[in-house]
Amino acid sequence: WKHGIKYVDTIEMLLESRFFGPRSDVTLPGTDFWGRAMELECTLGWTGKSCEEKQYRIAHAIYDPSPYTDYKLAPGTVNPVGVVTAYCGGGNTPLANTTMCDSWVDMALMNKVDGI
Secondary structure (H helix, E strand, O other): OOOOOOOHHHHHHHHOOOOEEEOOOOOOOOEEEEEEEEEEEEEEEOOEEEEEEEEEEEEEEEEEEEEEEEEOOEEEEEEEEEEEEEEEEOOOOOOOOOOOOOOOHHHHHHOOOOOO
16 A cells, blocks of 8 residues: 555544544544554563553544545445555654554454453
């Protein structure tokens, strides 16, 4: 994918997020869903597993529920357009000032860690 999110499961997880709001350009239709992806370093010790956050990114999925007769020069239907794009923004990684997601973001979003 263009912005580094490779798996449909990641986008599904984002679309189920409790964090959502209008798109950054409020003149465009659709909703911005987001979640915080954390790269963790975990160790297993005598007292159990402990994890420390190494870095994080905010991943976004933009969903447009509007029906279009055509969309970006492709024939449309009465069904919603669906996911327009997915990307990352912010965080404390080398890519923090871009829309590219780090390679670990997909797995971090799909593999939640209890208590973190």
